[in-house]
Amino acid sequence: MKMRYELRQRGRGLRKCRICGGSRAVIRSYKLYICRRCFRENAHNLGFDKLS
Numbered sequence: 001m002k003m004r005y006e007l008r009q010r011g012r013g014l015r016k017c018r019i020c021g022g023s024r025a026v027i028r029s030y031k032l033y034i035c036r037r038c039f040r041e042n043a044h045n046l047g048f049d050k051l052s
């Protein structure tokens, strides 16, 4: 669902969360491209449970 929305904003969608599609506080540091909220929810899946 969110994927189509991203495609419509290719130019500005570089920093969008790939999970929820949000553009708030998206973490790019580890090439995660996910927002802080999704990061916390998926940290254990990504192997970042140490940072939570």
Ligand SMILES: [Zn+2]
Pocket (backbone or CB within 6 Å): 017, 018, 019, 020, 021, 022, 034, 035, 036, 037, 038, 039
């Ligand atoms: Zn997100």
